[in-house]
Amino acid sequence: MEDTESPVREGTTAQEKDRVLMSNKPLHRFLQKEPRSLGIVLFIFGCAELLMGFQLVGEEASNKIYVPFWLGTLFVVSGICSIYADLHPTKKTVTICLSSYMLCILGITVAIGYRVYGFTHLTYLHFRYRYRKWDTSRLAQVICIESILFISSLCAIPIFIFLCVVACFALKSSRTQVIVQCIPAPPTTTSD
Structure with a gap:
């Protein structure tokens, strides 16, 4: 059966909250890992990705498949889900x-692959336009923005892996139930 009630109710004292959070139930173990604070970090990463993506509009970088926009949106949505799951921990919210x-x-792996391709293309363009002062300075700016987004994606991967592991453990049932069904053998008739 699913627990739809929040494990920590409003109006409880700090001592009662500590006692509830030190419980061994799976959803409480999820709350012990502070998904709200990690959700805030992911939300900030997403906002940074979105805002820096506007600087890349029209550039020959990862904007061909709009990586900063959909990856930033994914970060923001998962950050909001983490914050909501911390406030209202149920099996449904943890599953979401x-x-x-x-x-x-999955989005980060696609973005990293495309950004590596983008870096090779941008360094080629930087070499090609090395005698044009304006083009080289603009390409250097785009390479810096792309490298910042690349590093932030690399920093977000361990957070997502950690949260996946914690969520998987939170979805495991603390009580294993086995249903044994006994089906009687059909009556045998012996004929002599």
């Missing part, structure tokens, strides 16, 4: 968080 974390990991 787990799916958003896995989707973000």
